[in-house]
Amino acid sequence: TDYNFIITALCPVNLRIDGLIYNEQDNSIAKKESCDRIVELPSDGFLFPLFNDRAPDINGVLYYTKNAKKPNTSVVEELLGCEFSMTCQNEKETFKDILTNVVGDELDYDLITTVNDKISTFVDQNAHETEIPTIDEHKLSSILWEAGVSQDKLENLPKVFDAAAGGKPLTAVNLVEKRTVVSAPSITVNIGKDAVDKVKTQVIDGRKCLIINLDDPEIEINGLETTIK
Template identity: 75%
Template sequence: TDYNFIITALCPVNLRIDGLIYNERDNSIAKKESCDRIVELPSDGFLFPLFNDRAPDINGVLYYTKNAKKPNTSVVEELLGCEFSMTCQNEKETFKDILTSVVGDELDYDLITAVNDKISTFVDQNAHETEIPTIDEHRLSSILWEAGVSQKKLEKLHGVYENAMHGKVFRAVNLVEDKVTISGMGFKMTVDNYHKGDVSTAIGKVIFGVADTAVDVNGIGIKMDGVANG
């Protein structure tokens, strides 16, 4: 199958002034009238059509941005005529904010890892589907309930989700954490998911005798009661 495509780079262009000259007619110093145009590295770009399943896909366009954390939404929406979707990092950060706002003081290590397990299982179950598995408000509510979040906390989900997502959905694969990272009080620990069950004991030894210790689990802040007996 032939793959014909268009690739476009949007590059900032600056004028290069080499120096100043003496203008005899005006008896003045002036910039040189001749100047070069310097093309800098691309700030945005796109490739059309996509290449999926060993064939062109005219229903999609691949967008590039120099700054992944602050993509140029005007290029996506106005130039390409596409609806802007959050980046993977944006989705993770938004999801963490929703989880923190909804669950609040019920957040602990076991709940965070349980939610991650539920999402990972959902991704695996839909791995062979043609559509990308997504998580909307209803599915997120089910995942949080199965992970142990109380009904009282879940009552806040609708407002928090709508304010953060404005009707959009998460791509499930972007929310899965392959490892567990715990940091706080000058320490940082990263383990794979296979050994995550041993982490609570390890943390307890690190924060021995300290009450209400602030700890981040995969970037989500929780508090752990200090261990009085080792």
């Protein structure tokens, strides 16, 4: 099968400036500008049709953007006539905003890691489905309830979810954090998925502490094997 396609690159264009010249009539130094135009690297582009399963697919278009975190939605919606969907990073930030605005002061280490684990399990359970698993308002409400969020907090979820995501479900796999990162000024602790239960927060003698289980025999500090005495 022949694959005939259209590939388009949208490139910023600037006038070329060669430098300065001496203007004898005015006895002055002037900027020399030519009519040459410099074509810069593409900021956006698209390929149509897609190439799927070794054949053209007219039901899709491949879109390119220079900045994946800030795609040009006008190109997607106005030029290509497609409905814009949030990027992975956009969905992750939207999800964080929803959690912050709904859960508020109930957010802690156990709740955050439990919610992440439940979404990860949901993704794994639906890995073989034809449709990509998504998290809508009702599914998120169920996950938060199972994680221990109070009913009073969950009453605010519908309006918060609608305002943040426009009522559209979020792609579940985009919300999963592969590592739990605990950050404080000058300190960052990366916790793998299998070690979440080895870390907890606790107040000791009035001070907020992060407790890390170091009972494993192999411990390294700056790449050097060591022991805890």
